[in-house]
Amino acid sequence: MDDTLDAIIVGGGMVGAAVAAALGQAGMAVALVEGGRPPEPVADDAPFDLRISSLNLASQRLLEAVGAWGFIPEARRCPFRHIEASDETERRQVHFGAADLGLPDFGHFVENRVIRRALWQRLAELPGVATHCHAGPVAWLPGRHRTLLELDSGRLLAARLVVGADGAGSRVRALAGIATRDEDHGLRALIINVRTRLPQQDVSWQRFTPGGPQAMLPLPGHHASLVWYGSPEATAEREALDDEALRLAIERAFPERLGGLEAVLGRASFPIRGRHAERYVRPRLALVGDAAHVINPLAGQGLNLGLQDAAELSERVVAAFRAGQDPGGQGLLAGYARARRPQTLAMIAAMTAFHRVFTGAEPLRQAGAAGLAVADHLGPAKRQVMRRALGL
Ligand SMILES: Cc1cc2nc3c(=O)[nH]c(=O)nc-3n(C[C@H](O)[C@H](O)[C@H](O)COP(=O)(O)OP(=O)(O)OC[C@H]3O[C@@H](n4cnc5c(N)ncnc54)[C@H](O)[C@@H]3O)c2cc1C
Incomplete structure (x- = not known):
């Protein structure tokens, strides 16, 4: 057998x-x-x-x-067709386009x-x-x-x-x-699902700030997933805000191109290790x-x-x-x-x-x-x- x-x-x-x-x-x-x-x-x-x-x-x-x-x-x-990264001022940035590689x-x-x-x-x-x-x-x-x-x-x-x-x-x-x-990077990432005023986007961007990177991942329709890196203390403070206070904090801290948020729909944080x-x-x-x-x-x-x-x-x-x-x-x-x-x-x-x-x-x-x-x-x-x- x-x-x-x-x-x-x-x-x-x-x-x-x-x-x-x-x-x-x-x-x-x-x-x-x-x-x-x-x-x-x-x-x-x-x-x-x-x-x-x-x-x-x-x-x-x-x-x-x-x-x-x-x-x-x-x-x-x-689908996403563009990837962008910038510094906090957004004056210096790098852009990758799928079309540059002949890809859809x-x-x-x-x-x-x-x-x-x-x-x-x-x-x-x-x-x-x-x-x-x-x-x-x-x-x-x-x-x-x-x-x-x-x-x-x-x-x-x-x-x-x-x-x-x-x-x-x-x-x-x-x-x-x-x-x-x-390796413990000493940072946490707060993941926040939001409803955006802008319609569905095809660009994913990251902005590097002294407190840690911020990123936007587009989702279908008026939805996006935001990633907000920070120290464990700063992340705990943000995570404890109620939905409206967090929405306002994001609008203040994230680049204008995010285009305004209708609502925060969910959040959770993860250690960066x-x-x-x-x-x-x-x-x-x-x-x-x-x-x-x-x-x-x-x-x-x-x-x-x-x-x-x-x-x-x-x-x-x-x-x-x-x-x-x-x-x-x-x-x-x-x-x-x-x-x-x-x-x-x-x-x-x-x-x-x-x-x-x-x-x-x-x-x-x-x-x-x-x-x-x-x-x-x-x-x-x-x-x-x-x-x-x-x-x-
Ligand atoms: C905040 C954050 C954002 C991320 N974003 C991205 C991203 O945008 N793109 C990307 O590519 N990656 C991303 N990642 C990483 C990605 O999530 C992981 O790399 C991926 O989930 C790993 O998949 P896996 O199947 O190896 O492990 P897991 O997803 O952890 O799956 C392990 C499976 O094993 C099972 N299991 C565990 N222990 C046992 C056991 N003893 N016996 C039997 N079964 C067991 C679990 O139940 C689970 O089903 C991110 C990670 C984090 C923390």
């Missing part, structure tokens, strides 16, 4: 569900173990949730390739719960994928030809590969004894998404990096499976880690530099602001930056 699965994926968030869909649609036998509940349907006219992600073109392509993009309703996604758009802003729901709808179509909800691993027992994973229900699963996609506090990572390097796993792989085990890396959300690239992990790993695993080779082999996993770690390190370095320049001492900030103006005139370099951010 052999009840060994091809893969067990722990964590049915956006990244884990994407890996499960990619492997499942290749005909592999997969178990998806999720600690929480399956995602609920989201009505087209439901209020917007606070957790929004910018999906770049590479992420969008992955969601298309695994058959999930079609489950994201048009009413719940907002840069990607879409979509609620996390809508992306996750779309992926799970796709999983329901794949007979090779079994989902186990309200379940988590308690022991990892690696073997030569397969790995055993014991769940908290007492159930034992066996597979040739275990994928840890269980987020920043990954249990899989802890069971495998993988340490992390953690970084975390990087010291290794992405162990025998028959790979980490993806936030289990492997949590980066500063400054440029909204965390999920995009995670989905690129999903694409890289599943491409290698599916190729091995199709060739009749071991989908959890050591060489395959080492290749995955070699491909992904440098990408994450480059993104962390870019975010750290960005953060230091724009929240650092005055001369550094001025240099950063001047850099924006210079960057705006560097055609080929600017296109390089854009291509990297798009995952192209």
Whole structure:
């Protein structure tokens, strides 16, 4: 008897569900173990949730390739065609236009719960994928030809590969004894959903102020998600304001181009922390998404990096499976880690530099602001930056 699965994926968030869909649609036998509940349907006219992600073109392509993009309703996604960053005076700014790259758009802003729901709808179509909800691993027992994973229900699963996609506090990572390097940026981000006076926009902008960056992410219709970074104290004060007082505070502090707000619809704050796993792989085990890396959300690239992990790993695993080779082999996993770690390190370095320049001492900030103006005139370099951010 052999009840060994091809893969067990722990964590049915956006990244884990994407890996499960990619492997499942290749005909592999997969178990998806999720600690929480399956995602609920989201009505087209439901209020917007606070957790929004910018999906770049590479992420969008992955969601298309695994058959999930079609489950994201048009009413719940907002394309963006321009990205702008400026200093606090807004005199110095850099602008990226999708048309400069011959693209219709840069990607879409979509609620996390809508992306996750779309992926799970796709999983329901794949007979090779079994989902186990309200379940988590308690022991990892690696073997030569397969790995055993014991769940908290007492159930034992066996597979040739275990994928840890269980987020920043990954249990899989802890069971495998993988340490992390953690960084606290000493800032919090207040996420605020608002109803705007202006109609739907196709530009996403960030403004860097001495207190921390401010950003506007457009959503469908007269909606937007604002991100207001600040010290933990300043953020706590803002978060405690009632809706009308917060609306007025935003109108005073945000640039005029926001165009006035009709209402504050919701808010929540998050600490800005970084975390990087010291290794992405162990025998028959790979980490993806936030289990492997949590980066500063400054440029909204965390999920995009995670989905690129999903694409890289599943491409290698599916190729091995199709060739009749071991989908959890050591060489395959080492290749995955070699491909992904440098990408994450480059993104962390870019975010750290960005953060230091724009929240650092005055001369550094001025240099950063001047850099924006210079960057705006560097055609080929600017296109390089854009291509990297798009995952192209
Ligand atoms: C304020 C903020 C704004 C952000 N904005 C953006 C953005 O604009 N663009 C972008 O690309 N990224 C953004 N990010 C980052 C993005 O949200 C994360 O990178 C992304 O959610 C990671 O997905 P994941 O599937 O790896 O992990 P998660 O979304 O954390 O999913 C992990 C899953 O594993 C499950 N789980 C956890 N523990 C266990 C266990 N022990 N057993 C079984 N299951 C378990 C959880 O229930 C969950 O379903 C932002 C982050 C923050 C904090």
